[in-house]
Amino acid sequence: MESPSINHTITTLIAVNATWDEWSPWSLCSSTCGRGYRSRTRTCSPPQFGGHPCDGPEKQTKFCNIAVCPVDGVWNEWSNWSSCSTSCSNGTMQRTRECNGPSYGGSECRGEWLETVDCFLGDCPVDGKWQPWSLWSGCSKTCGGGSQQRNRICYGPFFGGKPCPAEREEVRSCNEKKCPEPHEICAEDNFSNVVWKMTPAGDTAAVRCPPNAMAQRGLVGDGVSEVMTKLRVTSSDGTSYSGDLLAMVDVLKNMTEIFRRAYYSPSSADMRNFVQSVSNLLMEENRERWEEAQLLGPNIKELFRLVEDFVDVIGLRMKDFQDMYEVTDNLVLSVHKRPVAGHADIGFPMKGWRGMADWARSSEDRVTIPKNILVRGSVSWAATVCHNGDYGNDLCRRVLDVCDRHRFVQKPGQHSESAAKQHGPQLQGSVSDDQAHPGLPLCSSGS
Numbered sequence: 001m002e003s004p005s006i007n008h009t010i011t012t013l014i015a016v017n018a019t020w021d022e023w024s025p026w027s028l029c030s031s032t033c034g035r036g037y038r039s040r041t042r043t044c045s046p047p048q049f050g051g052h053p054c055d056g057p058e059k060q061t062k063f064c065n066i067a068v069c070p071v072d073g074v075w076n077e078w079s080n081w082s083s084c085s086t087s088c089s090n091g092t093m094q095r096t097r098e099c100n101g102p103s104y105g106g107s108e109c110r111g112e113w114l115e116t117v118d119c120f121l122g123d124c125p126v127d128g129k130w131q132p133w134s135l136w137s138g139c140s141k142t143c144g145g146g147s148q149q150r151n152r153i154c155y156g157p158f159f160g161g162k163p164c165p166a167e168r169e170e171v172r173s174c175n176e177k178k179c180p181e182p183h184e185i186c187a188e189d190n191f192s193n194v195v196w197k198m199t200p201a202g203d204t205a206a207v208r209c210p211p212n213a214m215a216q217r218g219l220v221g222d223g224v225s226e227v228m229t230k231l232r233v234t235s236s237d238g239t240s241y242s243g244d245l246l247a248m249v250d251v252l253k254n255m256t257e258i259f260r261r262a263y264y265s266p267s268s269a270d271m272r273n274f275v276q277s278v279s280n281l282l283m284e285e286n287r288e289r290w291e292e293a294q295l296l297g298p299n300i301k302e303l304f305r306l307v308e309d310f311v312d313v314i315g316l317r318m319k320d321f322q323d324m325y326e327v328t329d330n331l332v333l334s335v336h337k338r339p340v341a342g343h344a345d346i347g348f349p350m351k352g353w354r355g356m357a358d359w360a361r362s363s364e365d366r367v368t369i370p371k372n373i374l375v376r377g378s379v380s381w382a383a384t385v386c387h388n389g390d391y392g393n394d395l396c397r398r399v400l401d402v403c404d405r406h407r408f409v410q411k412p413g414q415h416s417e418s419a420a421k422q423h424g425p426q427l428q429g430s431v432s433d434d435q436a437h438p439g440l441p442l443c444s445s446g447s
Contacts, residue, residue: 017051018044023060033069037061073101073109081117088124092116128156128164139174146175228273235277252277 021043030036039061044054076098085091094116099109131153140146149171154164231252252274 013049015050016048018047018054020044020054020056026062029064029066031064031066031069033067034065036064036066038064068104070106071101071103072106073099075109075111076100078115084119084121086121088121091119091121093119123159125161126156126158127161128154130164130166131155133170136172141175143175143177145173147171148174225267225270225273228270228277231277232273 023042024040026040027038029038039059041059044058047053078097079095082094084093094114096114099113102108133152134150136150137148139148149169151169154168157163
């Protein structure tokens with residue numbers, strides 16, 4: 001048998017080195033702005049049969065800069081707070097901050113650049129402010145130089161403000177005219193009637209006692225207080241007519257004579273009754289009764305004289321007092337009795353009405369008399385009704401002393417009409433018997 005034949009083939013292997021494939025395209029830039037990079041890669045075919053590996057980098061990178069990137073604004077730190085905008089009361093404080101940037105189209109800083117807060121540094125001082133002046137006070141004196149004041153109020157100051165400037169009170173002089181000599185209280189061995197001077201309203205009328213004046217002493221004033229009381233009652237009951245009123249004036253005048261001649265010291269009640277009687281004679285309630293006979297005008301002087309004499313007697317008897325008389329435009333006679341301490345006023349308000357004489361300018365409730373009227377004048381006439389009264393002829397002579405001194409004496413039973421015819425038109429309107437007030441002390445014609 002044949003032996004198989006063996007063919008031996010020997011193959012020799014050749015080493016194959018690794019090789020790179022082509023580079024890939026470059027990638028896009030990694031950033032849209034500012035600095036970025038892009039890359040490319042390649043693939044290595046592996047070596048064979050002991051070939052060499054690929055030599056070199058598998059990836060390549062390079063930087064790219066397409067455009068500058070925008071930068072947004074960034075706030076810096078806040079500043080310190082400012083001082084308060086006011087030095088007092090309410091104000092504000094502020095602080096600020098700055099924005100750093102933006103650039104290259106970046107965004108502005110968001111938020112406020114200014115902050116404001118309230119502040120209060122206490123109430124502001126308020127300076128004092130004067131209120132309007134008050135009215136001037138009355139003058140401290142009626143003559144001889146007085147003073148009057150006015151005041152104002154300072155509102156404030158507050159919270160440390162300044163006080164009101166200047167003074168809160170003003171004083172000015174007033175009534176600088178020289179005072180007339182005061183009426184002296186005559187000594188017992190002297191006597192003086194008070195004489196009205198031509199005295200302007202607001203002035204004081206007074207005279208000195210004549211050095212040669214002598215006092216008179218005579219009868220005591222029996223029953224005077226009772227007569228004064230009856231006069232007050234009669235003059236205040238509102239039923240008297242003109243004849244009664246004239247009689248009352250005459251009785252008051254004779255009372256004053258009794259005070260003087262008899263060294264009779266009027267009591268407080270006597271003085272009150274006297275003043276009230278005079279006031280009653282002048283009250284507005286008697287307007288129509290006075291007007292009937294138009295008797296007020298001619299008798300104003302008599303009333304003045306009556307008041308003067310009465311005041312003089314009071315002054316003569318009361319040595320601690322001093323008499324002063326003040327005349328006003330509206331004819332108000334104020335008799336000021338001024339003792340050592342304090343004073344009391346006796347006022348005689350005289351209201352005007354229709355039917356007066358020409359010198360009396362009447363209004364609804366006032367009367368003004370020219371200053372030249374205020375002088376002592378004699379009474380041109382007087383009328384009194386005499387009748388058998390309650391006191392007897394002796395007392396009637398001493399107290400009234402009218403029957404032998406007056407032009408007109410109405411006898412018992414005589415009607416006022418016949419009396420008026422006998423004595424003229426001045427007595428028209430006199431009271432008739434049935435109208436005469438029973439309280440008047442009257443004399444018969446034979447006394």
